[in-house]
Amino acid sequence: MTKQLPPLFREKMIDLLGEDEFEQFLASYDEPRSFGLRVNTGKVERDDFVAKSPFHLTAVPWASEGFYYEEGERPGKHPYYHAGLYYIQEPSAMAPVELLAVKPGERVLDLCAAPGGKSTQIAAKLQGEGVLVVNDIHSDRVKALVKNLELLGVRNAVVLNDKPEKMLNVFEGYFDKILIDAPCSGEGMFRKEEEMMGQWERHTVQEFAAMQRELLGQAALMLAPGGRIVYSTCTFSPEENEAQIAEFLDKHPAFDVIPVDGFSSGRPDWLREPWCEADAYSERAKAAVAGTARLWPHRLRGEGHFVAVLGLEARSLGAGGKASAKSSAGADDFVSAAGKRSGRHALRGKGRAEAPPSTGVSLEPLEAFSGELLRSEPFAQRRLVCYGEHAYASPAGLPELHGLKVVRPGWYIGALHRGRFEPSHALAMGLRLREAKRALSLASSDERALRYLKGETLEVAESEILRDPQETKAAKGYCLVCIDDHPVGWGKWLDGMLKNEYPPGWRWT
Structure with a gap:
């Protein structure tokens, strides 16, 4: 492995680290890489998962829900993966969101989000409260982002x-926290993904530095006073790390670096030729980058990362506090595909809903489904938005998204089609067992659990269907299918048979 490192990269690291530390750094490439998963506390408590985990887990020191698992274990081939109880994630990559310090109820932006590992980490910390906006400019990568959020x-x-510049029209001064996991030259991933070395030789550090500079400037305009930006890369290059932060601080004096503890410090001494323009930064900026963090593969169990935490003065946009983004329709409004507010409605009380005739979409099938299948109100404090026949539960307080390319305006609920409602897989995955009036919970050791994940029809006795005690009707129709009480999808039960509604693209292979 070490012999395959690009010669120019080796020369650069020798210059930065010096001969002695470079030898330690080089030796890490011949060591086994570390494997990690992060418990999804949006679905299961950390300690509850640890108690029933089939894997040998060791805590990741810098991530409260992160764990190392042993090489040879296959967490992607366990029913708990399909239930969304964890996300398989490189351990060092868990650090940026931990440093973002997300609290429930905040407005958070993941600016370069695909494939969604850090987005789902943010979501778990929000605990279903507040607003999470995730964006990626690459349409081919957004599909994976959507699937991971749904999973x-x-x-x-x-x-x-x-493009982030278009988002400024909607989100200026809106977010409490912003994560920029910036596109970079990827030097820190050479051990994990050897193909990154080929990409490094084809693309220049200067290309990435230009993109990073723009992203930081755009994010600064979308942050609310008193807010926080976390900028991270998976590269060692000072041009993409310390130099970006120093330049940003000189251009944005209302920002400061919030020092990071527990990792190796950033290197102000690397702001020099030939890697950075000499004397290009103020003394304040150069001193501040010592508060950034570097994660080195020869100093911890993880790949290479850089992280900087940037705080914005609470008074920087004036005494009014948070800059106001244009408010959306309220939590009880129905919005049509055209984005026009079209009268009051909510699934409230016993799930009643009312949609105005002008929208051309009747919500009665959704209301009927909700009344029959759902015990609680998972749509509370959200507004329902219909794009054509597709219904979404959009977070309350979200601005109007006119002019933006919207892939998902919220939680995808399902389709209203020809007088009937077809619940989405995303709805099933977002529910909890306690919220369903009709459910089947299979043990992970039950061979039918694996058969369900493969898309097979199951034999299920009516007595196995969990229902409200007062329910007297037959259990026929949709039911929420769970594994060890954690939802994995829908099924339709009739006369002892469960028709499988698990999506083909999600099935166990």
Whole structure:
């Protein structure tokens, strides 16, 4: 492995680290890489998962829900993966969201989100409250982002596929926290993904540095006073790390670096030729980058990362506090595909809903489904938005998204089609067993659990269907299918048989 490192990269790291530390750094490439997973506390408590985990887990020191698992174990081939109880994630990659310090109820942006690992980590910390906006400019990567959000049962996320400069028209001064996991030269991933070395030789550090500079400037305009930006890369290059932060601080004096503890410090001494322009930064900026963090593969169990935490003065946009984004329709409004507010409605009380005739979409089938299948109100404090026949529960307080490429305006509920409602897989994954009036919970050791995940029809006795005690009707129709009480999809029960509604693209292979 070490012999395959690009010669220019080796020379650069020798210059930065010096001969002695470079030898330690180089030796890490011949060591086994570390494997990690992060418990999805949006679905299961950390300690509850640890108690029933089939894997040998060791805690990741810098991530409260992160664990190492042993090489050879296959968490992607366990029913709990399909239930969204964890996300398989490189351990160092868990650090940026931990440093973002997300609290429930906040407005958070993941600006470069695909494939969604950090987005789902943010969502778990929001605990279903507040607004999570995730964006990626690459349309081919957004599909994976959407699937991961759905798999982990995220209810309060909006997915965009647009340029950050266009987002400024909607979100200026809106977010409490912003994550920029920036496109970079990927030097820190050489051990994990050897193909990154080929990409490094084809693309220049300067290309990435230009993109990173723009992203930081755009994010600064979308942050509310008193807010926090976490900027991270998976590269060692000072041009993409310390230099980006120093330049940003000089251009944005209202920002400061919030020092990071527990990792190796950033390197102000690397702001020099030939890697960075000499004397290009103020003394304040150079001193501040010592508060950034570097995660080195020869100093911890993880790959290479850089993280900087940037705080914005609470008074920087004036005494009015948070800059106001244009408010959306309220939590009780129905919005049509055209985005026009079209009268009051909510699934409240016993799930009643009312949609105005002008929308051309009747919500009665959704109301009937909700009344029959759902015990609680998972749509409370959200507004229902219909794009054509597709219904979404959009987070309350979200601005109007006119002019943006919207992939998901919220939690996808299902389709209203020819007088009937077809619940989505995302709805099933976002529910909890306690919220369903009709459910089947299979043990992970039950061979039918694996058969369900493969898309097979199951034999299920009516007595196995969990229902409200006062329910006297037959159990026929939709039921929420769970594994060890964690939802994995829908089924339709009739006369002892459960018709499988698990999506083909999700099935166990």
